[in-house]
Amino acid sequence: MSRARxxxxxxxxxxxxxAFTFDDEDDELSQLKESKRAVNSLRDIVDDDDDDLERVSWxxxxxxxxxxxxxxxxxxxxxxxxxxxxxxxxxxxxxxxxPKQVSxxxxxxxxxxRNKLPxxxxxxxxxxxxxxxxxxxxxxxxxxEYKDYSSDWSPKxxxxxxxxxxxxxxxxxxxxxxxLVLLDEAVAGHxxxxxxxxxxxxxxxxxxxxxxxxxxxxxxxxxxxxxxxKETGEQxxxxxxxxxxxxxxxxxxxxYREHLNIQDVEKRREFLKGCIGLPFSAEDTSxxxxxxxxxxxxxxxxxxxxxxxxxGQSEIFRKYPRKASILNMPLVTTLxxxxxxHYTEAEGTxxxxxxxxxxxxxxxxxxxxTALAARAKLRAWDDVDALFTTKNWLGYTKKKAxxxxxxxxxxxxxxxxxxxxxxxxVRLVEDVETRxxxxxxxxxxxxxxxxxxxxxxxxxxxxYKCKVERGSAEEEKINxxxxx
Amino acid sequence: MAAHLSSGRVNLTALREAGRRELREFLDKCAGxxxxxxxxxxxxxxxxxxxxxxxxxxxxxxxxxxxPGRLPQADxxxxxxxxxxxxxxxxxxxxxxxxxxxxxxxxxxxxxxxVPRRSLLCEQWLxxxxxxxxxxxxxxxxxxxxxxxxxxxxxxxESAFKECYLESDQTSLYHAAKGLMTLQALxxxxxxxxxxxxxxxxxxxxxxxxxxxxxxxxxxxFPVFDTLLLLDRNxxxxxxxxxxxxxxxxxxxxxxxxxxxxxxxxxxxxxQEFMSGIDTDKVNxxxxxxxxxxxxxxxxxxxxxxxxVCNSGLKQKVLDHYKREILQTYGYEHILTLNNLExxxxxxxxxxxxxxxxxxxxxLRLWMDDVNEQNPNDISYVYSGxxxxxxxxxxxxxxxxxxxxxxxxKMLPGPHFEERQQLPTGLQKKRQHGENRxxxxxxxxxxxxxxxxxxxxxxxxxxxxxxxxxxxxxxxNGTSWIKSLMEKLEPAPF
Numbered sequence: 001m002s003r004a005r006x007x008x009x010x011x012x013x014x015x016x017x018x019a020f021t022f023d024d025e026d027d028e029l030s031q032l033k034e035s036k037r038a039v040n041s042l043r044d045i046v047d048d049d050d051d052d053l054e055r056v057s058w059x060x061x062x063x064x065x066x067x068x069x070x071x072x073x074x075x076x077x078x079x080x081x082x083x084x085x086x087x088x089x090x091x092x093x094x095x096x097x098x099p100k101q102v103s104x105x106x107x108x109x110x111x112x113x114r115n116k117l118p119x120x121x122x123x124x125x126x127x128x129x130x131x132x133x134x135x136x137x138x139x140x141x142x143x144x145e146y147k148d149y150s151s152d153w154s155p156k157x158x159x160x161x162x163x164x165x166x167x168x169x170x171x172x173x174x175x176x177x178x179x180l181v182l183l184d185e186a187v188a189g190h191x192x193x194x195x196x197x198x199x200x201x202x203x204x205x206x207x208x209x210x211x212x213x214x215x216x217x218x219x220x221x222x223x224x225x226x227x228x229x230k231e232t233g234e235q236x237x238x239x240x241x242x243x244x245x246x247x248x249x250x251x252x253x254x255x256y257r258e259h260l261n262i263q264d265v266e267k268r269r270e271f272l273k274g275c276i277g278l279p280f281s282a283e284d285t286s287x288x289x290x291x292x293x294x295x296x297x298x299x300x301x302x303x304x305x306x307x308x309x310x311x312g313q314s315e316i317f318r319k320y321p322r323k324a325s326i327l328n329m330p331l332v333t334t335l336x337x338x339x340x341x342h343y344t345e346a347e348g349t350x351x352x353x354x355x356x357x358x359x360x361x362x363x364x365x366x367x368x369x370t371a372l373a374a375r376a377k378l379r380a381w382d383d384v385d386a387l388f389t390t391k392n393w394l395g396y397t398k399k400k401a402x403x404x405x406x407x408x409x410x411x412x413x414x415x416x417x418x419x420x421x422x423x424x425x426v427r428l429v430e431d432v433e434t435r436x437x438x439x440x441x442x443x444x445x446x447x448x449x450x451x452x453x454x455x456x457x458x459x460x461x462x463x464y465k466c467k468v469e470r471g472s473a474e475e476e477k478i479n480x481x482x483x484x
Numbered sequence: 485m486a487a488h489l490s491s492g493r494v495n496l497t498a499l500r501e502a503g504r505r506e507l508r509e510f511l512d513k514c515a516g517x518x519x520x521x522x523x524x525x526x527x528x529x530x531x532x533x534x535x536x537x538x539x540x541x542x543x544x545x546x547x548x549x550x551x552p553g554r555l556p557q558a559d560x561x562x563x564x565x566x567x568x569x570x571x572x573x574x575x576x577x578x579x580x581x582x583x584x585x586x587x588x589x590x591x592x593x594x595x596x597x598x599v600p601r602r603s604l605l606c607e608q609w610l611x612x613x614x615x616x617x618x619x620x621x622x623x624x625x626x627x628x629x630x631x632x633x634x635x636x637x638x639x640x641x642e643s644a645f646k647e648c649y650l651e652s653d654q655t656s657l658y659h660a661a662k663g664l665m666t667l668q669a670l671x672x673x674x675x676x677x678x679x680x681x682x683x684x685x686x687x688x689x690x691x692x693x694x695x696x697x698x699x700x701x702x703x704x705x706f707p708v709f710d711t712l713l714l715l716d717r718n719x720x721x722x723x724x725x726x727x728x729x730x731x732x733x734x735x736x737x738x739x740x741x742x743x744x745x746x747x748x749x750x751x752x753x754x755x756q757e758f759m760s761g762i763d764t765d766k767v768n769x770x771x772x773x774x775x776x777x778x779x780x781x782x783x784x785x786x787x788x789x790x791x792x793v794c795n796s797g798l799k800q801k802v803l804d805h806y807k808r809e810i811l812q813t814y815g816y817e818h819i820l821t822l823n824n825l826e827x828x829x830x831x832x833x834x835x836x837x838x839x840x841x842x843x844x845x846x847x848l849r850l851w852m853d854d855v856n857e858q859n860p861n862d863i864s865y866v867y868s869g870x871x872x873x874x875x876x877x878x879x880x881x882x883x884x885x886x887x888x889x890x891x892x893x894k895m896l897p898g899p900h901f902e903e904r905q906q907l908p909t910g911l912q913k914k915r916q917h918g919e920n921r922x923x924x925x926x927x928x929x930x931x932x933x934x935x936x937x938x939x940x941x942x943x944x945x946x947x948x949x950x951x952x953x954x955x956x957x958x959x960x961n962g963t964s965w966i967k968s969l970m971e972k973l974e975p976a977p978f
Contacts (some may be wrong), residue, residue, distance in 0.1 A: 008573065013694035094970075154687070190654060190655075190657075190658045190661075190690050190693075191658060192653070192655035192658060193601065193602070193603060193604045193605075194604075196604055196605055197604045200604075201607070219652065223651060223652035223653055224653065226651070227647075227651050227653050228605070229573060229977055231605070232605075253819075253823055256819070256820070257820055257971070259817075260817065260973055273796055283807070284819060287807075287808075287811055287816055287819055288816070288819075290811075290816060294816070301863060319575055328815075330812065330814055330815040330816075331811075331812040331813070331816075332778075332812055332813045360812070362812070365776075366776065366809075366812070383750075407773070446797075461584070
């Protein structure tokens with residue numbers, strides 16, 4: 001129930017009342033409370049004795065999102081075709097009927113704000129009048145109404161009847177001509193349910209090539225069918241249709257989407273391999289290729305590492321048992337994993353970080369940040385050091401990073417690096433203000449002192465004395481600088 | 485109790501009462517004690533129409549949530565399913581029905597109420613599973629426009645934007661038109677219809693056609709609304725992407741998100757830079773950093789889409805760069821979402837080589853440097869200096885009219901148009917001196933709290949001349965909106 005409650009909360013918080021207003025006379029809080037009580041009271045009644053039943057999220061959608069699918073409407077309004085429909089009288093009570101004359105209440109006054117209105121009882125009294133046509137787009141009809149036994153309605157009339165919720169038999173429309181008129185009428189009526197009904201019928205009774213050909217020139221019906229096929233999961237027919245329409249990229253993406261339904265990793269790998277040749281755009285093709293290659297690698301790494309883990313000989317796996325499988329993880333996550341468990345491996349192996357970098361053309365920036373995060377987590381400060389140390393041609397080493405050193409500091413700090421290590425990198429932060437901020441924040445005293453010294457800022461340096469321990473080496477350092 | 489619904493210029497209580505009546509009638513049809521099995525999504529919208537007390541008055545004794553398995557024990561005569569017409573839900577309903585112990589006594593009668601519409605597809609599905617005949621009453625409960633407040637109506641159709649702009653499926657537009665017909669039945673024919681956008685055009689066409697086909701719908705109510713303004717969401721893609729800065733908008737945005745305040749302000753800074761046209765053509769460092777730190781994907785998507793919209797599309801190199809980083813960090817399967825975003829016009833390559841956004845921004849005065857949030861004098865306070873494009877269009881329509889911005893309108897997607905609806909003689913509205921016009925603004929594809937606040941601000945302005953009532957397919961924020969465009973990545977459980 002907690003998930004539902006959270007979602008209810010989320011829904012509730014998304015449907016607030018008044019925003020900023022100048023004259024806030026009304027107490028929104030009580031209105032809010034009242035309505036919230038309503039929603040909550042529904043919750044309280046909900047029987048919850050099956051808490052141990054697993055809550056299935058039926059479509060992967062979070063509760064609170066709708067997908068209105070194809071709908072049907074039953075209209076009670078008369079049309080010139082069926083003025084004598086007696087069932088209209090039967091059903092006419094559902095909506096307030098509207099009078100021909102203005103009643104004793106001035107209607108305009110009824111609709112002006114802030115006046116105290118009569119209760120709805122008297123409103124309906126005021127407005128009700130017999131024999132007046134009501135207009136309500138939906139009305140429930142007795143069940144018998146839905147059966148249609150007549151056999152001589154034209155396509156146009158049939159569509160009209162279907163719009164009113166009657167189940168009509170379409171079988172008698174045998175000629176292509178009739179079927180197309182039926183479809184065109186349905187489309188013109190805009191009622192999704194009716195369009196679907198006709199399409200189901202045509203799908204069943206027309207040769208595929210003819211159906212496709214006719215839909216090609218009927219955009220709305222075509223989009224409708226595509227949506228319908230997606231909804232009912234008729235993948236094969238959908239792909240055939242898309243191919244016929246030369247919507248090649250859609251075919252490719254639609255097919256690729258299917259991989260999500262394949263749980264078995266080997267089968268998924270095979271499937272992705274098959275996707276590579278599909279008509280994606282050039283950019284997307286390379287991504288699909290990468291997806292396949294990545295999964296292929298992950299399968300190998302996973303098998304290997306599971307073996308290592310169970311064998312119990314590898315120290316890293318003993319010390320840091322894996323929490324999850326690497327299968328189906330994103331590339332960067334895989335890189336992190338590789339930098340964590342396989343850092344020292346040569347480029348030749350599938351699990352080495354350098355191999356991943358090369359195969360997937362991972363930019364330096366991303367690579368360094370990921371490797372840093374992994375080595376910092378393992379507290380392998382020497383490795384961190386090596387990441388940023390370069391030797392120039394004269395053999396001198398210096399530190400360089402493809403990102404600002406403040407980012408390096410951030411990551412180190414998050415992994416609780418000791419101050420001595422942190423300090424090294426804070427010292428390298430280019431921007432002076434940032435450097436000072438970080439150094440002060442993380443108590444890298446030497447860096448603070450050195451920076452103030454370089455800035456020749458005696459005042460700040462003196463002030464900083466109170467931040468260091470009495471009699472410490474830092475205090476001495478400050479004093480010696482101040483005295484020179 | 486219904487005070488908030490009647491406190492606006494238009495009394496929306498009537499709308500809600502009509503809804504309650506329909507509900508009562510259906511419940512009474514299923515005579516005797518009853519239990520309702522709820523599609524969880526519906527409890528929210530229903531809560532705005534009726535309280536439990538109303539249901540209880542009509543013998544609803546128990547309520548359960550819809551889930552697979554056997555239905556819970558309850559000594560009631562009727563079991564009613566309140567469900568949306570979704571195939572996945574039909575599977576669950578089928579499961580419930582099939583597991584019902586037919587040997588038990590007394591037997592329970594089944595009924596099903598589709599909200600907001602019956603669906604042929606669903607009923608066919610039920611038929612194929614062999615359970616359609618188990619339902620005695622199969623009905624629909626139309627919940628087109630739900631009154632949220634005295635000036636706010638929503639269809640709560642989350643997929644409307646996706647359906648309209650990605651799938652060219654006009655079903656939600658049809659329901660918008662139906663909802664508008666219901667409103668006109670209660671509040672009078674709206675004499676003037678203005679619109680901007682493809683979907684707006686479709687809705688207007690549907691309304692005109694519906695009126696023609698059901699001539700009995702002419703009524704003699706004095707029109708409450710002077711004007712209807714239909715706006716496509718894609719006319720203004722920018723506004724939902726930016727972080728809202730009104731109180732309500734902010735709550736709506738950050739609820740459930742664990743931002744540090746530092747990061748929040750960094751985020752805001754980047755947004756404001758994009759919206760004022762700074763550096764929209766390069767890869768942005770902050771965005772890159774966020775990707776590297778694996779911030780929630782939706783945050784990333786909002787920012788790159790914002791940049792794309794403010795640049796009228798990204799340079800191919802920049803777009804490819806972002807795409808690559810996103811796919812490598814979050815997974816290749818997100819190619820599907822990125823594709824959706826491109827189709828929706830949110831994250832796409834720059835095609836024309838021209839960036840129209842600065843012109844639009846200048847002409848419509850979207851960026852106001854001297855904003856005063858404490859005492860605002862312009863709608864730009866809702867985003868701390870940025871005026872929502874959509875609301876600006878509404879504002880300019882009222883005064884001095886869209887003729888003055890013809891050029892800019894042409895830069896925005898979709899046609900703009902005006903229609904007039906005939907009023908029966910004698911009902912021409914004669915406005916009293918000093919009386920404001922009432923305009924119904926219908927956002928097709930979603931509206932944000934900030935836009936609502938901005939329109940309310942305009943309504944409150946002295947000498948403003950117009951009061952606004954807002955309708956929409958869904959109340960959205962940037963996160964929920966982008967989410968609705970994301971590909972579902974979990975496989976179906978059935």
